[in-house]
Amino acid sequence: MPRTGVFLCHCGSNIAGTVNIDQTIEASRNFPGVVHVDEYRYLCSEMGQDIIKKAIEDNNLDRVVVGTCSPRMHENTFRKAAAEAGLNPYLLEVANIREHCSWVHKDMEEGTPKAIALLRAAAAKVALNEALEAPKLEVEKRALVIGGGIAGIQAALDIAEAGYPVDIVEREPSIGGRMAQLEKTFPTLDCSACILTPKMVEAAQHPNINLITYAEVEEVNGFVGQFDVKIKQKARYVDPVKCTGCGICWEKCPAKAPSEFEMGLAKRKSIYVPFAQAVPMVPVIDKETCLYFRKGRCQICEKECPPQAIDYEQQDEIIERRYGAIVVATGFDQMDPSIYGEYGYGQHPDILTGLEFERLFNASGPTGGKVVRLSDGKPPKKVVFIQCVGSRDKARGMNYCSKICCMFTAKQAILLKEKLPDAKSYVFYIDVRTAGKGYEEFQRRAAEEYDVAYLRGQVGKIFPEGDHLVVHGVDSLSGKVVDIKADMVVLSAASIARADAPELGRKIGINTDSYNFFNEAHPKLKPVETHTAGIFIAGACQTPKDIPDTVAQASAAAVKAVGLLSKEMLQGEACTAEVDEAECSGCLHCVAVCPYTAIDAKEIEERYGDGTLKRTVAEVNPALCQGCGSCSAICRSGSINQKGFSNEQILAEVDAICLQR
């Protein structure tokens, strides 16, 4: 017979107001195995915990039931107290007589018998509890950052500064992300490259940071503290150790292809670095357009390269490495606005997206920094900006607000006026949304000092007429139809998730929302955590955001990762599932329902008659098991049990409530 102690908490009047404590104490004395009963106003207080500890020692208790608030609140507090008194913490059970009882009932008549029933159930269960040990898990003291935009760079720098090694896996040949494509940045108009390039260089030179560019994550296995990751390093066909980045190869290369970095508005060579400040300054050969790979002739780069760094035989490589924490920072894309037939995007060279227009300002961009019409090279006199193209549009686009367009449009209109003082900007908007430090002031400056005309309304169609693009829209405030003879049109295309985000999410075990952005664990209180322990998110891969928010979130994700890496050991889950191999029939229904892929099939050999017999059973990996109980619920033969919540324990609870009224 166990020696069980029952302790009741009044929780001020939270419990005592609806549960008659004296009656409950008397009833508890009669539960099987109960040898000691006590009560206190606030059991979770230091004094309260001391009462429990002392009672365990004085009365030689080997089981404890506390009748208190929800175990989500204080189970850990009481288990720690029990452990301090020398009791295995899993020999303590919480009967939730607050949330499940006193808070949902109005009077003692109802509250008291229910509290007694819940306590009786807990006492019946605890009699069957076994001492459990939470496994200790080692932490690999290295982080992986996926995506080398400003979010990934910032997160990596912060983790590296805290003293831990970090690998950045970037899909493109260079780190930098979208910020590298920007000219100036709102709301202060500092040049994007001037503030980004030093960070890129710092990342490349940091002794704790290892850049793995032109690479992608293939597979992630394992769990918090020990993620086993396979990374595919795509062949560059250039030896990064020998290459000096002199640029002779891309100067001499005769083959051209549309530049991804310039959004197809300019050409690059087949051997190329995406932009002039690329990090690392090591080119890649694009096999699809390279003359040698296509036709077997050329090899000019090989002949011209002074340090003989070209290597056409290079193969894709798989890097396998273990990481303690992962930060996902894969950023965003712009929606292709050609589905909006009325805007004619893709049918006229002077109708551009915001990102394409941004490139026209850049000295190394497709026009060498001249803002001109791509149709005839003339500077525009009138530019019409259209907001919410694909944003706030539940019919044909995304239901959300892309958040950055109001600001980058104001920025581009200001930059336009500075470059071309004769030019006039018009902005069709639904609402101007500029919450943020210095943002409203910035947008008002565009309207007040830079002569930008804001028209509240939308555009119905755009059609070419002679040299112009006629923009037919409505100003809803005056109720007037407006036709603007524009020279250029800029569409604020929605910021959307990367097309491969759901696939990447599946590989690494985190989920995406209905728009394919990665889900945070809690919209307010866990903004950088995911539902998978040890995996964090940062930047525009979570939802569209600007650089200040991206950097803040990246530093937050870094702190979370560092917090994890700084632990010597992690405590795993003690209440994991356990297979009774003798009873398991090997149907493996449990494998299908386990959300953590913690169950595998295993072959066992058994003596059968004179010989042996091989058969399949389920095997639980306790490091992956989170103790959710799905498997024990589905198991037809009842041969998977969850420790601490076995079928016997749960039935004992049910019996205690139902049979002993």
Next chain:
Amino acid sequence: MTASNEGSRLIDEMKAQSGQDPADCYQCAKCSAACPVTAAMDLLPHQVIRYLQMGLEEELSNSKTPWICASCFTCAARCPRDLDLARMMEGVRLTVLRKREGNKFGPADLTPEQLEKLPQQALVSGFRKYNK
């Protein structure tokens, strides 16, 4: 002009007729920008919805716009809130007609022969407009 957004009969009936809720509109005016016949309208399409939102029954009953509407459905195709403004225009027209024209005729006013010979569509359309 008095504005109220409670208990307008016009709006309730228009909602029932069209299955559309003017509250879903955020007044971007895309419909007005898309509409091919705004030149002849006294209220722009998005203003019709605004008037519905504000319960301006009188003004709407006197507006030419619902009658100018060509039911081309361009507005419906473009609306980012997935509202079918063309249906709402039809709802307004029906509601105004019913109110103005009263109870002209119903099934009981027609002979069995007429009921049999007249096209079903014409009958249904006639009853919707002229029978309360």
